[in-house]
Amino acid sequence: MLSAQAAATVRATLTAIGGSIGEITPLFYRRLFAAHPELARDLFNRGNQADGSQQQALAGSIVAFATVLLERPEERPDAMLARIAHKHASLGVRPEQYPVVREHLFAAIVEVLGEAVTPEVAAAWDEVYWLMANALIAIEARLCQEAGVPVGEVWREYRVVGRRAETAEVVTFEVEPADGGPAPAHRPGQYVSVQVELADGARQIRQYSLSGASADTLRFTVKRDGEVSRHLYERVPVGAAVRVSLPFGDVHLDGADDAPVLLVSAGIGCTPMIGILSHLVEGDSKRRVIAAHADRSPADHAFRAELGRLTAALPNGEAHVWYERPESAEWPADRTGLIDLSALVVPPGTTAYLCGPLPFLRFTRSQLIDAGLPASAIHYEVFGPDLWLARA
Structure with a gap:
């Protein structure tokens, strides 16, 4: 819950911040990637950066979170942030990355809004950021604990043991853990992240829904659309090694329910x-x-x-x-x-x-x-x- 002083300041500046967030977020990403090029290369989706969708998603989540804090302060943030937390967990995001994001986000806000960012405004929005960040950190820690791994340690090497064409543009991969152990538990409807090394050395990540699983294997399906999916479709045969995350995703079948x-x-x-x-x-x-x-x-x-x-x-x-x-x-x-x-x-x-x-x-x-x-x-x-x- 926001402090009374911060709530008043955020309420007074929400329109200005919200109206400028479309300018703030591209600048934030430029600053972040200039300081940490490895994040652009290996963590963030280059296609979503290029078309601006990642910036729009960040803008929408920040403004929406601030609005909820003001209008429904009694509401727990878990439900709103669960989708983001599951994505972060599947990517191996770690708590120490949140201060890095905060540094470059607030630098971008100051650069865009200038003198309008008084110490009071900065402190109020810093409160918003850390309420959101700490809630995400807590949810992501709980997800990793439930999966039985330390935070961020979600990756595992797999081997492709089956490959089946579904259409001219879609192929299904069946993969098994390279260490010979069992496949991880999952809930029907969840997804895994898959990381591949592209021709330029970038290790890009995409998420794919599980289209099936067994005690020993996971099955995910790829449409030849985008650089990672094209790489998988065109360059990953049976026998190839792939890096796959634990299954995550907040949209899954409730197995305890008998409802239609x-x-x-x-x-x-x-x-x-x-x-x-x-x-x-x-x-x-x-x-x-x-x-x-x-x-x-x-x-x-x-x-x-x-x-x-x-x-x-x-x-x-x-x-x-x-x-x-x-x-x-x-x-x-x-x-x-x-x-x-x-x-x-x-x-x-x-x-x-x-x-x-x-x-x-x-x-x-x-x-x-x-x-x-x-x-x-x-x-x-x-x-x-x-x-x-x-x-x-």
Whole structure:
């Protein structure tokens, strides 16, 4: 909770800081990377830096956190920050990196706002930063403790033992720990980080949802899009070594619940849903399970056959698919084009899991809320920086 003096100062300057944050964050990253080029090379996603999405995500999270502190001071920050903490944990972020971020962020704020950053303003926003940073540090420490590793020690060497094409652009990798030990535990719907060394020596990291797992292996699926995914698709054969993190992610199936489940995905967003469906089938689940997927065409639809097989194996499972280009005159007209969840009968008490591009998430979430599903029952996963708040 903010002190009374800091709250008053943050309230008075929130508009100014929020209005300038789009200028502050690119400057912050330039300063940070100039002082610590290894972070740009090996930790931060270069593609997200280039298109500005990382800056937008940071801006959105800071302003949103400050707003919550002012408007809902009784609210615990864990729920809001859990998504960020899981991402940080999967990247191996350490507590000692937070003061480094604070140093360059506040230098950027001063450079942009100049004399408007009085000692009182600096102290108030420093309080905001450390409330957010310390909450993240605590959540990340708890996640690593639950995983049985020291903070930041999340990486392990794996070997590719299987590789299967799903479409012309999508491939699934099956990997096993190189030390011969068992694969780590995971929750259906979670992801792993994968680090590869690119041609220029950069060791870039991307997250991929688990599309399946066993006691000995993990399975993740990659679409050839972006420099790391292209590298995996084009240059990593069976037998290759890969560096993979422990599984993380705050959007996962609640195995203790028997409530109906709705799985909604688009494109490569099907990967965590296939992982969830596989888990339900393996557990002989009797839950009502509705899977709804949207894709460009049948040829683009990864796990198309597996979706049908898994839902058919569930006694209360069903699948619904929409294609923009069905490639068949017999495809139903009401399943051609954009997904339409209003065509489905969603039982009361359903928990929904969404995965796909941001516009898709916004559209389908709105449809579910309009249908009467509580916002608290709708969980989403998005690839890349979470821009939900940044573009709200």
